[in-house]
Amino acid sequence: MIRTIHLCKTYANNVRGLDDVSLRIRQGEFVFVMGKSGAGKSTLLGILSGLVKPTSGEVFVHGRNMSRATFNTLARLRRQMGLVVQDLKLLERWTVYENVAFAMRVLDYKKDQIERRVPAVIASVGLAGRENAYPGELSGGERQRVAIARAIVNEPMTILADEPVGNLDLATAESILQIFDAINARGTTVVVATHNEEVVKKRSYRVIYLERGRVRLDTGSSWSWGELQ
Amino acid sequence: MRLTTFRFLWSQAWFNVRRSLSPSAATVIVIALIVLGSLLAVIRNTQSVSRDLVMSFQVVAYMKADSSAQDTANAAAGISAIPGVVAVSVRTKEEELDRLLVRFPEYRQVISHLEVNPLVDVIVIDLDDPSRAANVSMLVSQIEEVDEVVYGTEAAERLAAFSAGLRLLSVFGTAFLIVAVSLVVGNVVGLTVEYRTPEIEVASLVGATAWFIRLPFILEALFLGIMSWLASASVVGLLYIPVVRFFQKMMPFVTFAGTFKDVAVICLQMLIISVISSQIATLVALERAMASLRKR
Numbered sequence: 001m002i003r004t005i006h007l008c009k010t011y012a013n014n015v016r017g018l019d020d021v022s023l024r025i026r027q028g029e030f031v032f033v034m035g036k037s038g039a040g041k042s043t044l045l046g047i048l049s050g051l052v053k054p055t056s057g058e059v060f061v062h063g064r065n066m067s068r069a070t071f072n073t074l075a076r077l078r079r080q081m082g083l084v085v086q087d088l089k090l091l092e093r094w095t096v097y098e099n100v101a102f103a104m105r106v107l108d109y110k111k112d113q114i115e116r117r118v119p120a121v122i123a124s125v126g127l128a129g130r131e132n133a134y135p136g137e138l139s140g141g142e143r144q145r146v147a148i149a150r151a152i153v154n155e156p157m158t159i160l161a162d163e164p165v166g167n168l169d170l171a172t173a174e175s176i177l178q179i180f181d182a183i184n185a186r187g188t189t190v191v192v193a194t195h196n197e198e199v200v201k202k203r204s205y206r207v208i209y210l211e212r213g214r215v216r217l218d219t220g221s222s223w224s225w226g227e228l229q
Numbered sequence: 230m231r232l233t234t235f236r237f238l239w240s241q242a243w244f245n246v247r248r249s250l251s252p253s254a255a256t257v258i259v260i261a262l263i264v265l266g267s268l269l270a271v272i273r274n275t276q277s278v279s280r281d282l283v284m285s286f287q288v289v290a291y292m293k294a295d296s297s298a299q300d301t302a303n304a305a306a307g308i309s310a311i312p313g314v315v316a317v318s319v320r321t322k323e324e325e326l327d328r329l330l331v332r333f334p335e336y337r338q339v340i341s342h343l344e345v346n347p348l349v350d351v352i353v354i355d356l357d358d359p360s361r362a363a364n365v366s367m368l369v370s371q372i373e374e375v376d377e378v379v380y381g382t383e384a385a386e387r388l389a390a391f392s393a394g395l396r397l398l399s400v401f402g403t404a405f406l407i408v409a410v411s412l413v414v415g416n417v418v419g420l421t422v423e424y425r426t427p428e429i430e431v432a433s434l435v436g437a438t439a440w441f442i443r444l445p446f447i448l449e450a451l452f453l454g455i456m457s458w459l460a461s462a463s464v465v466g467l468l469y470i471p472v473v474r475f476f477q478k479m480m481p482f483v484t485f486a487g488t489f490k491d492v493a494v495i496c497l498q499m500l501i502i503s504v505i506s507s508q509i510a511t512l513v514a515l516e517r518a519m520a521s522l523r524k525r
Contacts, residue, residue, distance in 0.1 A: 071519070072438050079436035089431050103435040111233040129307075150435065 001027050002048060002158065002189070006055035008212070009043050017043035018054070019213040022024035025191065027157065030184045032200050033193040035210035041193035042086060044210065045162045048191065049083050050074040062157060067190035079107055082151030082188075088134040088143055090150075098120060098133040100149045107154055117153060125149045125179050148179055158189040165196050173199050238441075242448035246456070255457065259321055261413040261430045262461035265406045266499045270469060272399045273495060274369065274476075276487035279395050286359045288380040292350040300374040301350040311368050313361035315496075320350040349376065359392070403498075407506050413508030414457075418450055422514040429518055439519065446511050454507035455500075462496040467494065 002025040010015035018040045025031055033041045046052030047059055050066050053198060059066040062080055069077065090099050097118055104114045122131055125145040135143055143175045144164055151159055161180065165173035177192075184190045194200065209217035290308065292301050301319055309317045320328070325348040330337055330347075354369065362445060366378040425446075432442050471488035 004396075042303050075433070075436045075438045077436075078434065081436075083434050085434065089427060089434060091428060091431060102431065103439075105234050105237050106432060106435050106437040106441060110231065113235075209275050 001025070001060070002106065002191070003060040004044075004047075004059075005058040005060075007044075007047065007059060008055050009040075009047065009052065010055045012097075016040075016213045017052075018047070019055070020212070021210075021215055023215070023218070025189060027189055028184070028187045028197065030180070030190045030203075030205040031192070032203075032207045033191060033194060033210065034197075034200065035227075036068055036195060036205055037215075038212075040213040041108055041210055042162050043213070045160050045191065045193050049081060049160050050077060051085075059218065079154065080157045082148075082154070082159040084144075084147045084151045084154040084159070084164050086162045088147040089145060090146055092135050094105040094145050095132050095134055096127060096138070096149075099135065099146055100153050103150050103153050119155045121149045122146075124182075126175065135202075141168050141176065144172075144176055145179070148176070152183055153186075156188065159183055159191070161190070161192045163193055163195070165194060165199055167171070177203070183218065238445045241447060242445045242452060244447050245425065245445070246452045255460075258410075258417060258457040259460045260280050260413055260454070261410050261455055262499055262503055263464050265272075265410055265502060266465035266495060268402060268406060269495045269498050270465065270473075272402055273491060274473065275395060276399065277491075279392050280481045281484040286356060286362070286380075288303065288354040288362055288366055288369065288378060290352040290354065290372075290375045291377045291379070292352070293374055293376040296350065296351050296374040298350070301352065304372050306371055306375050307372055308352060308354055311365055313356050313358060313365055315357045316355040318353045318355075319426075320351045321348050322354065322377055323348050325349075325351055403502075407502055407509075410502060411506035411510045414450070414453065414507045415514060418446070418453070418507065418511045419514040419517075421449065422518050424520055433519075442519065443512070443515055446515055447508065450507040450511035451504065454504040456476065456502045457507075458503040459497075462499055463505075465499065466492055466496055493501045 002023070004021055004023045007018050007021040007023075011017055021040075024192075033044060035041050039083065043052060047054050047066070048061060050061075054067050057067070061077055062166070064073065064077055066074070066077065091102070093104070093167065099116045100122060101114050104118065109117075119128075119131060123135050125144050125148050127142060127149065130138070130142065135146065138146065148164065151161070159180065168176065173196055180190050180192060181203075207217065207219045208215060218220060254315045290304070294303065296304075298321070301321075304319050305319050308314060314323045326340070326346050329348070330340060332507065352375075353368075356365060362380045366380055369375055423451065429442055468489060469492045470489070473491075477485045477487055
């Protein structure tokens, strides 16, 4: 469960990132956060993941208040979340396998557990056989899949993905979204920030539309794109 | 933490030492540590010379003319029990006369005509600290059989002040060196931390605790500190004894710290300072990087 109460974020020079955003996302929901550039999508996901501090308001993720969490509390919370950030943050000197395995090493998994689970997760995102490739040798879509594999390898309760299909062609974007569909089908909460209407249109997941930091629209869980238009 | 995870962090630290420790950075650290070792050697030898001077400082008690050998022995025993007295030696009046003849052979003729030895028994008192001279002298003079107590007041005060000043200088000198080496190592480690900010960010993203993030850097600084120490201690260790022996020959009247134990102590001090300063520098650089992650 994710809950935000009167959430505000003001950056330097009085730039408003978020303005009085109150939301409730239930466990197992799939939510698209949409909006134009600068609408506050990344700020919202940044706050939900503890990467950005809100100026005011409260954020509760899995029952914990993120806005008052210490570094180590945030660390424990992030172990229950999978984060896919906009710039992916893959480590270029590590192979695909090592990038994904790193998330498990942080959680101090046994060697045999890592050796068993990492290849399976890499295969589940469609990268079987690419374990030993370096990020620099991968296409944009493949890099995105590595970031997703790293986010899901610890079987988190929630996935937060910031523009995971931003610069991808429609077919690749669709295949990435299908991975998120499969993750959500297992009961994981998925929050995807995107401005790609095409992938949203094909699904009837809840959409939260942001404009200048405010929630302009929250569809709830049952709706169709036609109604929205 | 599991052994597998620790081994992974260990291998990362070792990999990063090899990757980030450029020859120029290593040279700078090694030179800084050699300078540190040289200054530690200077401090140690100055202390040794000072100790030598202090140890040579003595209080002399002259017994009364009519005191017997037993009186002198009793007085010596009483003096030995005074705090600050490290050694007491008795010179009989006959020994004193012999010393006088050695020092002033021209008076041999005159002295040989004396019917009675005019000198008295002397008790020579060695102190652990010249600043105690006045107090010890006062206590010794209260012993009934003691006629007179003599010591160089001015010399004692100067020596005490010199010794205290040297101790203070050593403390400040060592603190200064730790700061200087920390700054040099800090620059190198700071660059490494900056270079590895993406790794810190990824570790933070996937839920690493502060200590999980710190550990590879701490290990890396440990490698860096020990490797730089090995190189610099080899240079200091090889050159120390020959250099000290050279100065000992030039100034044979003072005692330098020229034993292998002294070399070992200096190298150990270098190791401790090297490891502590590299750890301090690493933690400061890391805290900066981690604080920037929290500030967003």
